[in-house]
Amino acid sequence: NEHAQTIEKATFGMGCFWGPDTLFGSLPGVIQTEVGFAGGTSKAPTYRNIGDHTESIDITFDPALLSYEDLLRLFWQNHDATKDRFYKERQYISLLLYRNHTQNEQAEKIKAEQEQLLGKELQTEFQPYNIFYPAEDYHQKYFLRRFKQATKTIQQLFPDEAAFIHSTIAARLNGFVRERTTLKEIKEEIHHWGLPEEQRVLLEQTLTDLRW
Ligand code: MHO
Incomplete structure (x- = not known):
């Protein structure tokens, strides 16, 4: 930045x-x-x-x-x-x-x-x-981690576990799985982050797996 x-x-x-x-x-x-x-x-x-x-x-x-x-x-x-x-x-x-x-x-x-x-x-x-x-580590983004497959996918966007834990993405998704935000709100915010196209698409696909 x-x-x-x-x-x-x-x-x-x-x-x-x-x-x-x-x-x-x-x-x-x-x-x-x-x-x-x-x-x-x-x-x-x-x-x-x-x-x-x-x-x-x-x-x-x-x-x-x-x-x-x-x-x-x-x-x-x-x-x-x-x-x-x-x-x-x-x-x-x-x-x-x-x-x-x-x-x-x-x-x-x-x-x-x-x-x-x-x-x-x-x-x-x-x-x-x-x-x-x-x-x-297992206490960080605790509720997101229950979604093992989706968590793995998101972790791959980061060089290491610390970078994942400290990311805004992990913070938002952890709120999302507890229904603190809606799919619409979170998609809009992700759009504004200006991520590389493939990362954005991957993230949006992952969102659909983050439902109970
Ligand atoms: N699940 C625990 C609290 C965990 S929290 C990290 C309980 O309900 O006792 O302290």
Whole structure:
């Protein structure tokens, strides 16, 4: 991409990270998603040995298309942050990792707005973003991976597994299989990506296999 692009990042914990991966991954304006562990102090967490970390999602987005405030509203509207105790200690707490002062202020503002709407207090833990440990590959784009054949086809468009995991295509298709977007919307977006003809055709064919 020859155009310098401003990107921004957002990191949230909101329960099992498979669902948020489909929610945010489906949004035009989201460039990349990655699920992992954050917010704790234990070293090198894994899914089986999560320590005091929380399942989290790291979102890379284009602020010209989507604002951090939009993401914040989706964050609070898609999990229950009113509880003061969460199942499995810290694994599933409501967590907001702000990247800078502006994000912290916006988060406080939208939190107050959402509390007003709900008539209840939100118990989300706020922390400055420090470190994010990506989860194992099989947790990335989890629902898309259930479609083994289609996943293989898409993986072949990329040089390696990391490039597949970090792709916008994988993020969108992962949302698509959970019906976060329609076939029409996703085809239109793919059209605008300006992919080489054969890749676009392959992708569109694959979409028809991504149905339950
Ligand atoms: N399926 C699990 C949650 C997985 S999520 C990655 C469960 O329902 O316990 O934590």
